[in-house]
Structures are given as C-alpha cells and as structure tokens.
Amino acid sequence: MLPSNSFSLSTIGIIHSCYKEKFGIPKQPGLVDGDTARLELIPPYNRLDTLDGLNEFSHIWIHFIFHACIKEGWKAKVRPPRLGGNKKLGVFATRATHRPNPIGLSVVKIGRIYQEGKKVFIDLHGADLLDGTPVVDIKPYLPYADNITDAKGGFAPQPTQTRSVRFSDIAKYQCDSYQNLHNKDISTLIKQIIEQDPRPAYLSNQVDREHGIKLWDVNVRWCARSDHFEILRIEHE
Numbered sequence: 001m002l003p004s005n006s007f008s009l010s011t012i013g014i015i016h017s018c019y020k021e022k023f024g025i026p027k028q029p030g031l032v033d034g035d036t037a038r039l040e041l042i043p044p045y046n047r048l049d050t051l052d053g054l055n056e057f058s059h060i061w062i063h064f065i066f067h068a069c070i071k072e073g074w075k076a077k078v079r080p081p082r083l084g085g086n087k088k089l090g091v092f093a094t095r096a097t098h099r100p101n102p103i104g105l106s107v108v109k110i111g112r113i114y115q116e117g118k119k120v121f122i123d124l125h126g127a128d129l130l131d132g133t134p135v136v137d138i139k140p141y142l143p144y145a146d147n148i149t150d151a152k153g154g155f156a157p158q159p160t161q162t163r164s165v166r167f168s169d170i171a172k173y174q175c176d177s178y179q180n181l182h183n184k185d186i187s188t189l190i191k192q193i194i195e196q197d198p199r200p201a202y203l204s205n206q207v208d209r210e211h212g213i214k215l216w217d218v219n220v221r222w223c224a225r226s227d228h229f230e231i232l233r234i235e236h237e
C-alpha cells in the first residue's frame with residue numbers, strides 16, 4: 001500500500017514575539033540576539049514534563065507554520081532577497097516562505113523554561129518569528145550532528161553586509177525612556193534589525209524615504225541615508 005500523501009499536524013505552541021508584522025523580521029534566526037520572543041505550549045502540551053531534560057541544551061529547532069502567507073500559495077521559482085530580487089531560484093533551493101507546505105525551520109537559543117499558572121513558556125533569543133506563529137514541533141539542537149563546519153552556503157554564504165545605525169537625539173531619548181519603563185533593551189534590538197537593511201530589494205537604492213517597523217507596542221520610524229541608517233523617532237501604537 002502506498003503511504004498517505006497528506007498528513008495533518010496539530011499546533012503544539014504559539015510564538016509571542018516583538019515582531020508584529022513581517023516587515024523588519026530578520027531573514028534568519030540569530031542575527032538579532034536579544035530576548036525577542038517566547039514560546040507558549042498550548043493544551044494538551046502545556047505541561048513541564050514534555051520539556052523535561054531540555055534545559056540541558058542551549059538551542060532548539062523550531063518547526064513552525066508560515067501562517068501569515070498561506071493564502072498566497074507557493075511558487076516553483078522565487079527571488080531570494082539576498083540576490084537583490086534580480087535572480088530566480090527553485091523554491092526548494094531557498095528558505096522562502098511561499099512553499100508547497102508552509103513549514104519554517106529555525107534554530108534558536110533558549111532561555112528560561114517556566115510555568116505561569118496553567119501556561120508553560122520557553123524564552124527564546126534571536127528568533128526570526130512573527131507574533132502569533134503556530135509551532136508544530138520542537139527538537140533539541142545536537143551539535144555533533146547539526147553543526148557541519150565544512151558545509152557550503154550556496155547563494156547566502158554570509159549574513160548580509162551591515163551598515164552603521166545612528167539614532168537622532170529624540171530617538172535616543174525615547175529608547176532610554178522605553179528601556180527604563182519596560183526593562184527591554186530596545187536600542188540594541190533596533191540597531192541589530194535595521195543594520196541588516198530590511199528594505200525590499202526594489203527600494204534599496206532609495207535614500208531619505210521614511211519606513212516604519214512595528215516592534216512590541218511601538219512603531220520605529222527610520223530611513224536610509226547615503227552611508228548609514230538613521231533612527232528618526234519612536235511612535236506609540
């Protein structure tokens with residue numbers, strides 16, 4: 001008998017993340033190292049015993065659903081942003097989000113594992129995940145098997161080149177106030193996100209155009225100058 005060619009998965013957890021929209025999310029995990037997200041296990045998996053032993057590991061693989069782009073379907077050939085949007089490659093040769101099965105895979109550093117009432121959480125560092133992302137599985141990262149030091153990186157051998165980020169006086173003041181109020185290092189987070197240049201390829205030559213990125217409960221207003229990025233101000237949503 002042929003194996004079934006369709007399977008159903010159930011969500012085991014939900015991501016609570018600082019990234020409230022797709023624009024601005026780093027292209028891969030680990031590019032931003034702050035405390036950006038936490039994973040909440042949902043019933044019936046919201047039990048600490050499902051995680052017994054995980055605190056011996058530093059990183060996990062997260063298998064998740066690209067839930068915010070399911071409706072758009074998949075394409076056989078896609079334009080990786082890393083190639084400036086000029087060249088198309090096969091979907092299975094990329095980490096594009098529009099896939100036949102909209103499954104994402106991220107390796108993420110874990111922090112505290114804890115329970116609050118009936119809720120069970122894992123703190124995540126450097127996750128590249130949208131707020132509300134459904135998680136279908138997690139597995140510990142095994143360095144001896146998963147860390148392949150002589151692997152080839154195809155069209156993306158290194159992270160994107162970064163440019164310096166400068167804060168206006170008002171933005172600096174607003175970040176300091178946010179940090180004092182919420183105990184979150186928002187200036188480092190903003191710097192690490194913007195220095196990756198989140199702009200789509202077709203805008204990457206434009207300067208002085210204002211952009212906004214929604215992080216937690218604020219909208220970070222910024223623009224590209226000729227040789228650096230400038231954080232203009234922070235607006236509360």
Ligand code: SAH
Nearest residue numbers: 022025066067068095104105106129130133
């Ligand atoms: N590390 C993952 C993701 C790579 S694509 C993988 O390789 O499978 C990275 C992009 O996924 C981010 O820039 C973000 O815009 C997008 N993304 C993250 N969570 C998403 C979600 N829940 N739905 C749709 N897109 C998402």
